[in-house]
Amino acid sequence: MEFLQPSTWTEALQMKSAHPEAMPIAGGTDVMVEINLDRHRPASILDLTRVTELNQWGADGEFLRIGAGVTYTRIIGELGDRLPGLAMASRTVGSPQIRNRGTVGGNLGSASPAGDAHPPLLATDAVVELASVGGTRRLPVREFFTGPKRNAMKQDELIAAFLVSPAKGPQQFSKVGTRNAMVIAVCSFALTLDPVRKHIGTGIGSAAPTPVIADEAERFLEGVLDEGGLWEKPASVDASALARFGELVAAAAKPIDDVRGTAAYRRHALAVMARRSFGWAWDEYRTKASE
Amino acid sequence: MKIACTVNGRARTVDGAWEGESLLSVLRDRMQLPGSKNACEQGECGSCSVYMDGVLVCACLVLGGQANDRTIVTIEGLATGTALHAVQQAFVEAGAVQCGFCTPGLVVATHDLLARFPEPSVMQIREALAGNICRCTGYAKIIDAVQLAARRIAVDEHSAR
Ligand SMILES: Cc1cc2nc3c(=O)[nH]c(=O)nc-3n(C[C@H](O)[C@H](O)[C@H](O)COP(=O)(O)OP(=O)(O)OC[C@H]3O[C@@H](n4cnc5c(N)ncnc54)[C@H](O)[C@@H]3O)c2cc1C
Ligand code: FES
Ligand code: FES
Numbered sequence: 227m228e229f230l231q232p233s234t235w236t237e238a239l240q241m242k243s244a245h246p247e248a249m250p251i252a253g254g255t256d257v258m259v260e261i262n263l264d265r266h267r268p269a270s271i272l273d274l275t276r277v278t279e280l281n282q283w284g285a286d287g288e289f290l291r292i293g294a295g296v297t298y299t300r301i302i303g304e305l306g307d308r309l310p311g312l313a314m315a316s317r318t319v320g321s322p323q324i325r326n327r328g329t330v331g332g333n334l335g336s337a338s339p340a341g342d343a344h345p346p347l348l349a350t351d352a353v354v355e356l357a358s359v360g361g362t363r364r365l366p367v368r369e370f371f372t373g374p375k376r377n378a379m380k381q382d383e384l385i386a387a388f389l390v391s392p393a394k395g396p397q398q399f400s401k402v403g404t405r406n407a408m409v410i411a412v413c414s415f416a417l418t419l420d421p422v423r424k425h426i427g428t429g430i431g432s433a434a435p436t437p438v439i440a441d442e443a444e445r446f447l448e449g450v451l452d453e454g455g456l457w458e459k460p461a462s463v464d465a466s467a468l469a470r471f472g473e474l475v476a477a478a479a480k481p482i483d484d485v486r487g488t489a490a491y492r493r494h495a496l497a498v499m500a501r502r503s504f505g506w507a508w509d510e511y512r513t514k515a516s517e
Numbered sequence: 518m519k520i521a522c523t524v525n526g527r528a529r530t531v532d533g534a535w536e537g538e539s540l541l542s543v544l545r546d547r548m549q550l551p552g553s554k555n556a557c558e559q560g561e562c563g564s565c566s567v568y569m570d571g572v573l574v575c576a577c578l579v580l581g582g583q584a585n586d587r588t589i590v591t592i593e594g595l596a597t598g599t600a601l602h603a604v605q606q607a608f609v610e611a612g613a614v615q616c617g618f619c620t621p622g623l624v625v626a627t628h629d630l631l632a633r634f635p636e637p638s639v640m641q642i643r644e645a646l647a648g649n650i651c652r653c654t655g656y657a658k659i660i661d662a663v664q665l666a667a668r669r670i671a672v673d674e675h676s677a678r
Contacts, residue, residue: 227536229518229582251580255560258578261537262558271536275583321648322626323575324560407647408561 228270235279235357238384241272243359246381248272252280252295253327255320256336280331280386289389291355294331301330309390311346311397311416318342318401321408331385334370337377337436344371344437345416345429346399352390358382364389371436395419396507396514400499401431402487412487415475415499419507424448424457428500433479433492443474443500460512463504471504472497522584524548525594531581540584541565541576544591552592552621556650563649564622566629567591573629575648592621595628603673604628607666608659615653623649627663636667 230248232238242248249268251257252275260266274280280295283305290308292301298316302325306313312330319325319342333343334354344367352367356379367388370378379385398417403409411432418427426447428440450467451457481492520543521530531547539558544550544567554564558577565576568590576591595602601609604627614620623646630637630645637645642663651659 229536229580231582231585251583254578254580254583258539258580259559261580262539262577267537271580273580273583320560321563322629322645323563323566323573323578323648326572327574327578405647407644 227268229273230270231273231276233276235277235386238272238274238277239357239359242384243382245270245272250274250335250384252329252332252335253297255324255328256332274331274384283387286389289353289391291387291389292330293387294334294385295329296331298325298328298330308392309346309350309397310393311349311399311418312343312390314397314399315342315346315401315414315416318399318407318411330388334367334377334385334388335379337371337375339371339374339434339436340411340414340432341437342399342401342411342414342431345414345431346397346418347388347390348429348437348439349397349416349418349427350390350393351427352388354388355386356380356383357386358384362386368439374435393418394422396510398503398507400503402495402499410486413479413481413492413495413499415496415503417500417503417507419511421457421511424452426451428475428478430475430479430496432486433481433496435480438478438480440475440478440500443471443478446474447471447504460508460515462512463508468501468504469497472501475500518582520581520585522586523588524550525590534581536582538581539577540567540569540579540581540589543581543584544576544589550591550593554618554621556618560648561650562619562622563626563646564619566622566625566649568625568629573626592625595624602628603669604631604662604666607669608662611658611662611665613654613658613662619649619651619653623651623659627666630663631667631670635671637663 230241248270250272280293283292298319301316302313330343333341347367353364354370355364396419401414402412413433414431416429426444430438476493476497481489483489556562556564560575560578567576569587604624626649
């Protein structure tokens with residue numbers, strides 16, 4: 227096995243171009259499990275932890291641009307106020323040891339349907355920045371996941387960063403699992419309320435071959451809020467509308483039966499999480515509006 | 518490959534490590550530091566917990582080469598001289614040790630917790646130690662030990678002032 231350790235971003239891209247087969251490693255919380263258990267033995271490995279550019283975040287126009295190597299612990303501590311949904315999801319990842327090493331770039335790289343960063347990134351219309359020696363391209367995260375553990379990254383590309391708007395309104399994330407920590411989601415749901423664009427964003431995890439959005443549910447709820455003039459005068463939302471929202475979220479999933487849960491359970495849980503998440507987010511919006 | 522890092526205050530170099538080897542193997546098999554335990558090699562049990570540049574990590578999930586030039590502190594590096602560290606002493610006294618396999622990881626994780634939250638609530642303790650599995654004690658005495666250590670450290674710091 228060859229060990230490559232670039233110290234700059236340019237060097238990392240050059241090495242990836244010269245060794246397209248090289249397996250990148252960031253926090254190692256997915257890669258090392260594969261190597262330790264001998265599930266996969268890459269011919270060469272590209273350590274990205276020395277590349278300072280990947281560990282930085284900052285403003286990029288109206289977006290926040292967050293380096294692929296920023297850990298969950300730092301997202302919680304440094305960005306929790308601006309990205310509350312992603313921070314809530316980050317708090318549910320593994321244990322302190324895992325959050326101290328694991329990165330959103332690694333979550334995107336693994337592209338597991340159960341990756342906890344994915345639903346909040348979908349719900350906030352995040353953009354993934356991919357780079358190679360040939361140049362940089364930005365891809366909506368909605369187009370990034372191409373199949374179970376598959377993504378749109380080309381062989382000579384690396385994930386540089388993701389871009390996301392700071393929250394304009396309440397955000398929520400919920401996850402079902404057998405324990406309060408150290409669990410892969412049975413299913414998960416993220417919700418974003420954007421009062422500026424009058425937009426509802428959703429993201430569903432662990433209930434389809436890839437993380438997905440609930441497009442129809444978003445449009446339905448936007449319609450309910452618009453019709454009632456509720457963004458301007460936030461009254462309570464009709465229970466039947468909430469039930470319909472839950473149904474549409476469940477319908478957007480394509481779950482399977484597996485060791486963690488049945489398809490029917492996942493659909494049921496998604497409808498419940500969707501209703502509750504909206505309830506919590508809407509309460510927060512109404513409280514802020516009445517202040 | 519060659520790996521050079523600082524471990525428990527000493528500069529250490531290892532030659533001939535396999536490129537795919539974890540920091541845990543490097544510590545245990547090449548540096549004769551068997552305190553950090555190998556129980557799962559997949560980040561699930563926390564018995565390999567160490568500090569890398571002051572950050573609590575599972576040594577089994579750090580690739581050896583990633584530790585190059587870094588500063589590592591293991592369970593062997595917590596005590597000074599022959600006296601146990603307050604966290605170690607509290608684990609002994611509270612009866613939080615049975616087979617002892619999980620203990621080094623729990624002690625290091627507790628050390629990290631108390632540095633961040635000197636007076637942790639039971640919820641904070643459970644949350645901070647969620648990644649450390651113990652198959653013997655049932656955790657009640659581990660939580661007692663953490664609280665005892667917190668009180669001891671608070672008293673020591675008070676009398677040091
Ligand atoms: C005990 C345990 C608990 C866990 N719990 C959770 C959980 O609750 N929720 C969850 O979502 N995940 C969980 N995970 C999985 C893992 O921690 C996450 O997927 C994490 O985000 C991976 O990040 P990393 O930096 O460690 O990735 P690595 O393991 O370093 O890399 C993961 C993948 O991404 C690629 N990669 C990394 N960085 C880049 C880059 N910049 N460009 C291109 N490719 C890159 C790698 O080649 C690899 O394919 C858990 C893992 C363990 C061991
Ligand atoms: S051996 Fe590292 S977490 Fe279990
Ligand atoms: S004392 Fe035996 S595993 Fe904890």
